[in-house]
Amino acid sequence: MAKPDDARGSAARRIGLLGGTFNPVHIGHLRAALEVTEFMGLDELRLVPSARPPHRQAPQVSAEQRLAMVELAVAGEPRLKVDDRELKRDKPSYTVDTLESLRGELAAHDQLFLLLGWDAFCGLPSWHRWQELLDHCHLLVLQRPDADSEAPEALRDLLAARSVSDPLSLQGPGGQISFIWQTPLAVSATQIRQLLAAGKSARFLLPDAVLAYIQAQGLYSAPHA
Numbered sequence: 115m116a117k118p119d120d121a122r123g124s125a126a127r128r129i130g131l132l133g134g135t136f137n138p139v140h141i142g143h144l145r146a147a148l149e150v151t152e153f154m155g156l157d158e159l160r161l162v163p164s165a166r167p168p169h170r171q172a173p174q175v176s177a178e179q180r181l182a183m184v185e186l187a188v189a190g191e192p193r194l195k196v197d198d199r200e201l202k203r204d205k206p207s208y209t210v211d212t213l214e215s216l217r218g219e220l221a222a223h224d225q226l227f228l229l230l231g232w233d234a235f236c237g238l239p240s241w242h243r244w245q246e247l248l249d250h251c252h253l254l255v256l257q258r259p260d261a262d263s264e265a266p267e268a269l270r271d272l273l274a275a276r277s278v279s280d281p282l283s284l285q286g287p288g289g290q291i292s293f294i295w296q297t298p299l300a301v302s303a304t305q306i307r308q309l310l311a312a313g314k315s316a317r318f319l320l321p322d323a324v325l326a327y328i329q330a331q332g333l334y335s336a337p338h339a
């Protein structure tokens with residue numbers, strides 16, 4: 115795909131972002147990230163571990179351990195990167211702050227694509243300064259091909275004004291919304307935590323290197339009586 119040049123002649127970079135708790139990272143995250151990267155022709159896709167995990171997280175798993183697992187998972191796949199800026203912050207990790215911080219490091223014409231599942235997209239109106247998100251990036255909403263869902267009322271005007279049917283035609287650094295129809299692998303971090311807590315194998319649901327780290331660190335095992 116031809117890339118627009120700015121006045122200095124440098125090509126615009128195309129960067130995707132996928133946030134999450136990654137507790138632990140698994141093949142559902144990694145396949146979705148890689149498939150979007152290839153489909154969209156991204157230069158890189160950054161996995162962004164969040165600093166404030168939900169309270170259901172096993173207490174013995176630290177942010178540093180979640181980060182280490184994501185780093186092990188993407189090793190050897192140069193298009194997938196890890197962005198640890200939310201873990202370096204001492205404030206709550208609002209996505210709009212992450213985008214502002216990242217924008218400060220990029221050329222003005224670089225294109226940013228924030229990946230969101232349909233459920234997360236529908237919850238957008240409850241996000242901190244959500245109307246500003248599109249000032250910094252495009253939204254790529256991952257939707258199941260068989261889904262039959264209606265956007266909430268609060269998002270209808272936004273969708274009418276900003277959505278573009280072909281994600282490959284998204285123009286400029288940000289400001290538009292498009293959908294990618296993708297069937298997610300039926301894997302969740304919850305399922306992996308439950309398997310491990312029950313003493314069962316989670317092999318093939320996450321990279322071997324991540325599983326080896328989990329075993330070496332003794333993560334997700336059932337608490338000893």
Ligand code: ATP
Binds near residue numbers: 132133135298302
């Ligand atoms: P948990 O089971 O703890 O809720 P999770 O497996 O859903 O965790 P998260 O870290 O919450 O993982 O997810 C990060 C992002 O990855 C979210 O946008 C989520 O929608 C997406 N995601 C999670 N599982 C999959 C999957 N199997 N396929 C594609 N995307 C996924």
